[in-house]
Amino acid sequence: MSPPDFDSALGRVPSGIYILTIGRGDRATGMLASWVMQAGFDPPMVSVAVKQGRYVCDWLTEGQPFALNLVGEGQGKFLSHFGKGFEPDEPAFEGVETRPCPTGVPMLTEAMGHLECEPAGHVDSGDHRLFLARVVRGSLTGTGVPMVHVRKSGSHY
Helix, strand or coil: CCCCCCHHHHCCEEEEEEEEEECCCHEEEEEECCCCCEEEECCCEEEEEECCCHHHHHHHHHCCCCEECCCECCCCCHHHHHHCCCCCCCCCCCCCCCEECCCCCCEEEECCCCEEEEEEEEEEEEEEEEEEEEEEEEEECCCCEEEEEECCCCCCC
């Protein structure tokens, strides 16, 4: 089946690059997230889309707090490390320096910054689940330009 006429245009919708971290201790993990957008000012909100079937999607549905770590240009090491994904019992942070935020969720110390978030609701969106989350804390800890991703196709990552 050939892609729809709008496939290449949809793929050109730019998105930032983030590492979503969630969990605590041995049950913490991280994943590459690019479908993130600010969704409100007062209170500050973001939206995050996660593919259905990922265990992180289940954790977010349960309401577990998470952090969005902002990836800057030149920080491609985060993409290669977190892009492959991790099994639930696989250590996700070997070789990556982290520190816990107040909720215990690990934050990447070398990221440009982070946003600590609490899920506030979700809606299923085809093969993804779209989460709305309240930003409760955060900081910009580095300088530079955030990494932006533009896909060639709107039908896959």
